[in-house]
Amino acid sequence: MSLNQEMWAALVVCFSAVFTQNILLTTFLGMCPFTSVSREVKTSMGLGAAVVFVMTCTTILNWMAYHWILVPLGLEFYRFILFIIIIAAFVQFVEMLIDRYSPKLYQNLGIFLPLITVNCAILGASLFMVIRDYTLIVTVGWGFGAGLGWFLAILAMAGIRQKLNAARIPAGLQGPGITLIIAGLMALAFIGFTGVLG
Amino acid sequence: MGLVFLSIFIVSLLAAGLALLLVIAERFIANYGSCEIEINKDKKVTVQGGQPLLGALVNEKIFIPSACGGRGTCGYCKVKVTEGGGVILPTETPFLTKQEQDAGVRLSCQLKIRNDLKIEIPEELLSVKEYQCVCTKIEDLTHDMKRFRFELQDPPQIEYVPGQYVQLLCPPYKGSPEEVYRAYSIASDPAQKNIIDLIIRLVPNGICTTWCFEHLKEGDPVKINGPYGDFGLTDSQAPMVFIAGGSGMAPFVSILHYMEHTGNSRQVKYFYGGNQVRDLCLDEEMKRFEKALTGFEYVPVAADPAEGEQWDGQRGLVTEAVQKAYSDLSGHEGYLCGSPGMIDAAIKVLTSMGMNEGQIYYDKFA
Numbered sequence A: 001m002s003l004n005q006e007m008w009a010a011l012v013v014c015f016s017a018v019f020t021q022n023i024l025l026t027t028f029l030g031m032c033p034f035t036s037v038s039r040e041v042k043t044s045m046g047l048g049a050a051v052v053f054v055m056t057c058t059t060i061l062n063w064m065a066y067h068w069i070l071v072p073l074g075l076e077f078y079r080f081i082l083f084i085i086i087i088a089a090f091v092q093f094v095e096m097l098i099d100r101y102s103p104k105l106y107q108n109l110g111i112f113l114p115l116i117t118v119n120c121a122i123l124g125a126s127l128f129m130v131i132r133d134y135t136l137i138v139t140v141g142w143g144f145g146a147g148l149g150w151f152l153a154i155l156a157m158a159g160i161r162q163k164l165n166a167a168r169i170p171a172g173l174q175g176p177g178i179t180l181i182i183a184g185l186m187a188l189a190f191i192g193f194t195g196v197l198g
Numbered sequence B: 001m002g003l004v005f006l007s008i009f010i011v012s013l014l015a016a017g018l019a020l021l022l023v024i025a026e027r028f029i030a031n032y033g034s035c036e037i038e039i040n041k042d043k044k045v046t047v048q049g050g051q052p053l054l055g056a057l058v059n060e061k062i063f064i065p066s067a068c069g070g071r072g073t074c075g076y077c078k079v080k081v082t083e084g085g086g087v088i089l090p091t092e093t094p095f096l097t098k099q100e101q102d103a104g105v106r107l108s109c110q111l112k113i114r115n116d117l118k119i120e121i122p123e124e125l126l127s128v129k130e131y132q133c134v135c136t137k138i139e140d141l142t143h144d145m146k147r148f149r150f151e152l153q154d155p156p157q158i159e160y161v162p163g164q165y166v167q168l169l170c171p172p173y174k175g176s177p178e179e180v181y182r183a184y185s186i187a188s189d190p191a192q193k194n195i196i197d198l199i200i201r202l203v204p205n206g207i208c209t210t211w212c213f214e215h216l217k218e219g220d221p222v223k224i225n226g227p228y229g230d231f232g233l234t235d236s237q238a239p240m241v242f243i244a245g246g247s248g249m250a251p252f253v254s255i256l257h258y259m260e261h262t263g264n265s266r267q268v269k270y271f272y273g274g275n276q277v278r279d280l281c282l283d284e285e286m287k288r289f290e291k292a293l294t295g296f297e298y299v300p301v302a303a304d305p306a307e308g309e310q311w312d313g314q315r316g317l318v319t320e321a322v323q324k325a326y327s328d329l330s331g332h333e334g335y336l337c338g339s340p341g342m343i344d345a346a347i348k349v350l351t352s353m354g355m356n357e358g359q360i361y362y363d364k365f366a
Helices: A003-018 A031-036 A041-073 A076-101 A103-108 A110-117 A120-131 A136-164 A176-191 B002-028 B053-059 B098-103 B207-214 B246-261 B283-292 B318-325 B340-352
Strands: B034-039 B043-048 B078-083 B105-107 B117-120 B129-140 B145-154 B165-170 B180-185 B195-201 B221-228 B240-245 B268-274 B296-302 B333-338 B360-364
Touching: A003 A136, A031 A136, A031 A176, A041 A076, A041 A110, A041 A120, A041 A136, A041 B002, A076 A103, A076 A110, A076 A120, A076 B002, A120 A136, A136 A176, B034 B053, B043 B053, B053 B078, B098 B105, B145 B207, B145 B221, B165 B195, B165 B207, B180 B195, B180 B207, B180 B246, B195 B207, B195 B246, B240 B246, B240 B318, B240 B340, B246 B268, B246 B283, B246 B333, B268 B318, B283 B296, B296 B318, B318 B340, B333 B340, B340 B360
Parallel strands: B034 B117, B240 B268, B240 B333, B268 B296, B333 B360
Antiparallel strands: B034 B043, B078 B105, B078 B117, B129 B145, B129 B221, B145 B195, B165 B180, B165 B221
């Protein structure tokens, strides 16, 4: 593949990761923060932005670690452990960095960083990248797109839940119950995008 | 076999590399240098940045009250930050009212020092000191309460208002890896300035009370800091009702000693409640105060004396005893010390009997 073709492929993968293969709504990864931090639009934006950032960076780092270290040594089966420690170390490092240099950003983004270290969507994005054999450039598109898709889904959910505050929901369905039902409906709606990329 | 060693080696190497990176980052990025804190516009201290304000102040021997040890759960360590505090964190908002937030009040355990700060703390907290003491006497008061006597070494004397409390430092011991501070009311004669008595009731699995009951021995060194709190007698001459339960006895011992020394003849009825007779303590001392103080009357109340217990005092709840003793409490002052449940119940009863809520003073066990 030429560079041009790769860029194009990255764009397509990015687009499909946001809409047709939304990591949250098609594979239901990262459900825990999705249900617990989606009460307000403002906090869900902070968490979503953190996910976009971490997902983009960690998929790139993990691609490098996988293709440059594990594959040459024949240790591909160690990817789970390696990906997890790279994600954890990276998040720690970034948290320290923004805590030091941008207290304002730390306020809005930093407090969510430790939360998403253990988010399975982050690890999932790295594993999909391996399974689907993406090149480095396509991985950039994939990581960013998958993060953006997650961001979009939690933002939509937070918007819906804020509206729901005024609704009368049966006692047994309040909180996570109704959130999961809405997530299911959103997933159905996102299936509508499937035909877009043919 | 080679693969096993190779893989262990590679994974360890990578993990060690990442750990090293974090250590270096911690050293250079999370290094905030030294920062200056200006306290009440005159005193200045220089501290290492990057640590919480509460810890930095404690290192400077400025003791801000804190019951939870800096975990952001008690909400006691409020400090007014006039400059350099940054934005209020989500971990602080549950403890700060709107007015406090507007005035710049912060939880000092949550505020990380990143730059020079200007703060204001109540003057009386500056008189709070740390005292090195020796435990000279441990006395059983009931089956689950003991009285601990601490003799001050350095500084040798303490000034406090009867009713105030101190914080006792519980060192790490087996089963509790960290230092914790716990607050206890002073139960000694304020005229004996070199002595602090504490009445402590064993809380099952309590960190500090377990240490006091099982590890602390006579002759051991202990550290306390204080005094704190605004519980204490008013200057008025209004008749008073004291209500206490269990180790809530403590501040009243100190207050009664003080009244004896100052020849205070205010009318006081002291209702002291326990579940059974064996839960009541210091009966003799109270009887002595009854003789020494003209206006003082002691009313011990046992809710439910066990079979075989000798009891000719009142039965029932303390609040019931109060209702029996008075018909109208308007113009009286109420002083309460005990568990939150007891205090809330007592406030309800006292106000329903005509006591002005502004004249009820209490010290709730957190």
